[in-house]
Amino acid sequence: MALLNVFMCSKFSAKPRFSYPRPAVSAHPSPLALPLKQRPEASRKLTLPLTASVSAASLAALLSVSLFVVDPALAFKGGGPYGQEVTRGQDLTGKDFSGKTLIKQDFKTSILRQANFKGAKLLGASFFDADLTGADLSDADLRGADFSLANVTKANLSNANLEGALATGNTSFKGANITGADFTDVPLRDDQREYLCKVADGMNPTTGNATRETLLCN
Structure with a gap:
């Protein structure tokens, strides 16, 4: 009887043991976990196109931005045959423009000291805030x-036609x-006119108008 009890206890009281399969641990890590130089050739082919595409995208972005970044000076070109060169906001001291056709040319804020404009056609040209000290006009x-805010001190305006300037x-x-300059319809400050x-002296050879008359001198 005692043996039977021992047998029954050993049969039903022992808990069954279950063994679950454990994942095998590889001695070789994943190719993607390795540095690029140590990866297999197949993994490199997967990585390099991605890197190349990112580099290409960055280059394209830089190129697109560069198209809009233009030298500010290139945005200011005047009219006339000399318009291919920038004449606005430039130092053109002593430059020779004599006899040139410079219709509506843009000389705004430029330094034109001792520049030569003798006999030049400057209809509608802008000398706004330009320095024309000693220039030959x-x-x-x-x-x-337009001579608004311009410095025309000691400039030679003899026989120049400034009608409507x-x-x-x-x-x-x-x-x-x-001498001989025509100031017809030129708005001048009272102190400048005085x-x-x-x-004032002389008569303009082109219009036939006396300088003093065009200045409305008393």
């Missing part, structure tokens, strides 16, 4: 030109030679 066609603001003609009337 004799015999030039300056009809409708603008000279508003602090435009200065101090020391300028205006100064020019003191030195």
